[in-house]
Amino acid sequence: MRTLNLAARFFIPLAGASMIPAAAWACPACMVGDPKTAATYFGMTVVMSSLPILLVCGLGYWLWKRHS
């Protein structure tokens, strides 16, 4: 019963709060300036996230093709 109260008081509201759609306040610079700046941040995030995956997968595919 006590466990349920704890969950009701803290974790359920916390989970609910995390679902509120809002800007990424954790990044102090992302939303500063004009939308072009935000687009640059977004673009660079996509590039820097996808580049290592593409490089490793590309190398793996090349090795597989070479030895199959």
Add this chain to the structure above:
Amino acid sequence: MADRAPDTGNRLPNSVLAMIIFVVAEIMFFAALMSAHTIARATVMGGVWPPAGQPRLPVERTAFNTAILLLSGALLFLSSRRARTSYEKARPYLAGAIATGIAFVLLQGVEWVALLREGLTMTSSAHGAFFYLIVGAHALHAVVAIAVLTAIYSPMRRGTLAPSTFAATQVFWYFVVLLWPVIYLRVYL
């Protein structure tokens, strides 16, 4: 004396694979620098790059220098093609690749001296800091690659150069050569 590079078949030498993995890490290093540069460029006040009051980079002279570096890459490629039949025939092309590589670094040095005289330093602005960091990191890689190319020249002349060593060196030089046009397009233009 071995006059011809031994045939290694379709097997990928360990040294070449290790160099490719190293180059992948290097690509991420330069991607991080270019990403930071792109964001700094986008967030600059007034949207003008280089910022007002900062020296303009020598676009035309560097375009010529870019052609020299690409020629160096082409000469190394021709050297590798000739090495399949004879190291003797491959040697002049390797010497040409080294000479054009040295010319690229020297012309970069001349450009740096001119920009320093115009007041562009690491601490003068974000423009200067990014320029010297990105171009300097590339120049450092070019110097190391030229040193390695020079180091393999004598074994090639003696006919004792291992084909895997030559192939690994090529991978690194092609990386240095092909990275430069990307840097030129992002930093200079």
